[in-house]
Each structure stands twice: as C-alpha cells, then as structure tokens.
C-alpha cells in the first residue's frame with residue numbers, strides 16, 4: 001500500500017538526485033550554517049547569493065534568486081527548505097525554455113548527428129549511450145569513428161558498437177575524418193539506417209585546425225545529403241566550470257551547434273554551470289550525464305533538474 005515509499009520512486013529520479021548530490025549538498029550545507037539561525041536581512045541575502053555563486057549558477061541568476069528570497073521576508077525567520085524551494089522555482093524558470101528533447105524527425109534517413117566537443121568531455125561515451133538509447137527505441141543506428149586522431153577513441157567506439165549491437169564505421173588511426181564521414185553516410189543511406197552518429201576529434205591544442213577539420217566534415221557529408229548534419233550536439237564536461245561557456249562560443253561559431261549534452265554532473269559541486277549556460281546562451285539542452293553507466297544519460301527536464309540541484313524532494 002505504500003506507493004510513495006522510496007523504492008517506488010522512479011529510478012531516473014534517484015539517479016538524477018544522486019548524481020547532483022555533490023552540488024545540492026554543498027548548497028544545503030552552506031545554507032544550513034546561517035539560514036534559520038537569525039532573521040532575514042540584507043547580509044543574509046548576500047550570503048545566500050555567495051552560496052549560489054560558488055555552485056556556479058552565475059551572477060545574474062544568483063542575484064535574482066537572492067532577490068526572490070528577500071521579497072516580503074525581511075525581519076522574518078526563514079528555513080533552509082524555504083530557500084531551496086525558491087532556488088528550485090527560479091532555476092526551473094531559467095531552464096524551462098532550453099529543456100528541449102532531441103527530435104529525430106523521420107524526414108531524413110539517416111538523421112545525421114554530428115557530435116562535437118573537446119577531448120575528455122565524454123563525447124565518445126555519450127555517443128555510445130545515445131546509440132543504446134536510440135536503438136532501444138527501435139531505430140536502426142550506425143556510428144562513425146570520426147575521431148581518427150586517437151586510436152583509443154576508435155577502439156572505445158567499437159566496444160560501444162558491440163555492447164549496443166550497433167555497426168561502427170571506422171578507419172585506421174590518422175585517416176581522413178571527412179572521407180570516413182562521407183563513407184559512413186553513404187553506407188548508412190544504402191542500408192536504410194535511421195540515425196548516423198558521427199564522432200569527431202576534440203584536440204584543443206590547435207583550435208584553428210580542429211575547427212577547420214569540423215568544417216571539412218560538414219562540407220563533405222553535404223555532398224551526400226545537402227541537409228546534413230541534422231543536429232550538431234556539443235558535449236560539455238560540467239567539471240570544467242566557467243570554461244564551458246567559452247567552449248559553447250567557440251563551437252557555436254564554427255560547427256553551428258544545435259543542442260547540448262552536459263556530462264559528469266555527478267563529478268562536481270558546481271553543477272549550477274548548466275543554469276549559467278542556459279541563462280547566457282539559451283541553446284537547447286537535450287541530455288545530461290550523471291554517471292558512467294549506459295542508463296546515466298537522461299533526457300533533460302527543467303523541473304526535475306531544478307529540484308535535484310536545489311536538493312528539494314521530487315513531488316511527482
């Protein structure tokens with residue numbers, strides 16, 4: 001009869017809230033040190049703002065939340081859970097416009113997804129997780145090991161291919177990424193694949209070279225399908241903090257990013273970076289990674305993320 005017991009809660013909520021625990025508990029612990037110990041005043045609002053800044057929510061959002069907490073509450077006692085509820089509500093407002101599912105329309109066969117991002121962002125792992133998700137939805141998926149620079153990336157993708165039963169088009173290390181993408185798209189088309197996921201190199205050492213390689217990949221796949229790529233997903237590692245903002249700028253300029261995936265939110269106490277990013281760039285966020293397992297890539301939803309980061313319980 002106990003439908004609301006912990007065990008009955010959806011496991012995705014558990015994964016999300018566990019994944020964001022480092023951020024939510026650092027906010028919660030910091031708030032508990034001063035909130036509810038005295039009446040609310042300007043100094044307390046500044047302290048609240050600082051706590052949020054330390055979680056990387058960004059100056060604008062942090063100031064807005066502090067102002068919302070202050071509204072009508074001066075000289076009154078306030079609890080940490082009151083503050084958390086306001087954090088969740090304000091964060092949800094920022095995230096709601098960017099929380100958009102990745103729509104794979106049937107008009108393109110295959111629907112070509114170019115995956116971009118710097119080395120180590122979790123790009124290859126995310127492609128594997130996406131392949132698992134999309135084929136689990138009944139789509140015929142193919143992957144292209146377009147990070148031809150690193151043998152390990154090619155091998156890693158092949159492992160994901162075996163794990164998910166998805167064919168991987170790969171060349172030798174050092175082979176031309178654009179021609180590999182061309183071949184993969186030609187093959188995916190011939191085989192009637194629904195989705196082609198293309199991995200790309202992410203060397204940051206030479207940004208100009210990296211960006212021109214990306215442009216070349218796009219140019220070449222357009223020879224097979226003039227409308228491709230149909231999505232360009234930028235994979236961002238949450239643990240790099242503010243650096244994520246400049247990565248969005250760089251990749252948006254050259255690769256025409258259409259959506260974001262943020263990984264490793266479980267590895268940082270500063271998961272608020274996603275909120276700062278939503279506020280600043282307003283690019284759709286499709287998925288978030290909260291762990292290394294295949295099921296740890298979840299579609300991004302504003303209300304759940306907001307509650308998980310604020311450390312309030314999930315009412316649903």
Ligand SMILES: Nc1nc2c(ncn2[C@@H]2O[C@H](COP(=O)(O)OP(=O)(O)OP(=O)(O)O)[C@@H](O)[C@H]2O)c(=O)[nH]1
Pocket residue numbers: 117118119120121122123124125126147150152153201202263264265266267288289290291292296
């Ligand atoms: N904790 C955690 N680890 C993750 C997540 N996503 C990816 N990783 C790990 O991050 C590491 C780097 O991931 P890769 O997929 O190799 O990164 P990449 O961007 O493809 O890097 P290169 O292959 O070097 O280009 C791996 O050990 C992954 O298991 C996540 O959401 N949470």
